[in-house]
Amino acid sequence: MNERRDATTGTAEPMAGGGRIDPATDAFIAHRNLLFTVAYEMLGSAADAEDVLQETWLRWVRVDREQVRDPRAYLVRITTRRSLDRLRTIRRLKEDYVGPWLPEPLLTAPDVAEDVELAESVSMALMLVLETLSPTERVVFVLREVFSISHEEIAAAVGKSSAAVRQIAHRARRHVEARRPREMVSPSQTRVALESLQRALETRDLQGLLDVLAPQVVLVSDGGGVKQAAPRPITGADKVARMIVSGIGKAQVALTGEPTVVNGNPALLLRVDGEIDGVIAVRVEDDRITGLYYVRNPQKLTRIASETPLTLR
Structure with missing residues (x-):
């Protein structure tokens, strides 16, 4: 018995009779991981990315594939258009979201972490910066800066002229550069900072937290109205550290951290009394944590049990 693959999930299924997968399915499966990565970077939501796929x-x-010269480019174009439509809808929904909104964290394989360009593009810190762009700016930035797609191809995907796309790309790049981390730190530097954070959290060590947090650290926590979270970002090492230590103490729970890799970068999976409570991703600069991103919303924790394949190619 042979195997066929479900085109939208990429999972293998038995196929009897020696049948052959049709060319349309072959092409879609071949580029599925790329299409998911494109949609996820545009949307910040795995669930929405799957819907787009x-x-x-x-x-x-339904496409006449005899008229398609480059299946990869054509599929990316369809994915882009569907993502742009959904991005506009999501933008309106986020206005009613309870508390700060964070991207959905993905458990990723070691090869994602080894690809510096990919790991940066899906990092929680950069994904948050992309949230400050307009839908069209975000789509153009992702296609041009992350996937190196030509201005002409992007223009065809977003329904604008090449000249307009160049202007949008320039504006988006300038916006992102002004807000992204000043320098990229190595995974090992991030792991060291996370180890210090983990020890301080587990022991409720206020001074330990103050030592690892940068003076102007920003804590963003996403409970989605389901789990308790700060209603707005908290800035300042003293405020952040005291709130964390006080919160753990008042709850009278056993908090433990487990190193993991989320969105291609080191992170912590936190458990409360043995049950998964959330994921903490960080932004590190000069060996200290400048950004803490804590996802507690259970609806956003469905992708931390198994690895999600991502690719730029």
């Missing part, structure tokens, strides 16, 4: 597949199977 489903829509892309339904559109793809």
Whole structure:
């Protein structure tokens, strides 16, 4: 018995009779991980990215593929259009979201962490910066700066002229550069900072937290109205450290941290009394944590049990 693959999930299924997967399915499966990465970087949500892939597949199977010279480019174009439509809808929904909104964390394989360009592009810190762009700016930035797609291809995908796309790309790049981390730190530097954070959290060590947090650290916590979280970002090492230590103490729980890799970068999986409570991703500069991103919303923790494949190619 042979195998076929479900085009939208990429999972293998038995196929009897020696049948062959059709070319449309072959092409979609070959580029599925790329399409998911494109959609996720544009949307910051795995669930929405999966919906976009489903829509892309339904559109793809109706295409006259004899007229398609480059299946990869065509599929990326469909995914981009569907993502842009959904991004505009999500933007409106986020206005009613309870508390700060953080991207959905993904457990990723070691090869993602080894790809510096990919790891930076899906890092929680950069994904948050992308949230400050308009939908069109975000799509153009992701396609141009992350996936190196030509201005002409982007123009065809977003329905604008090449000249307009160049202007949007320049504006988006300038916006992102002004807000992204000043320098990239190595995974080992991030792990060292996370180890210090983990020890301080588990022992409720106020001074330990103050030592690892930068003076102007920003804590963003996302409970989605389901789990308790700060209603707005908290700035300042003293405020952040005291709030954390006080919160753990008042709850009278056993808090433990487990090193993991989320969005291609070192992170901590936190458990309260043995149950998963959330994921902490960090932004590190000059060996100290300048950004703490704590995702507690259970609806955003469905992708931390198994690895999600990502790729730029």
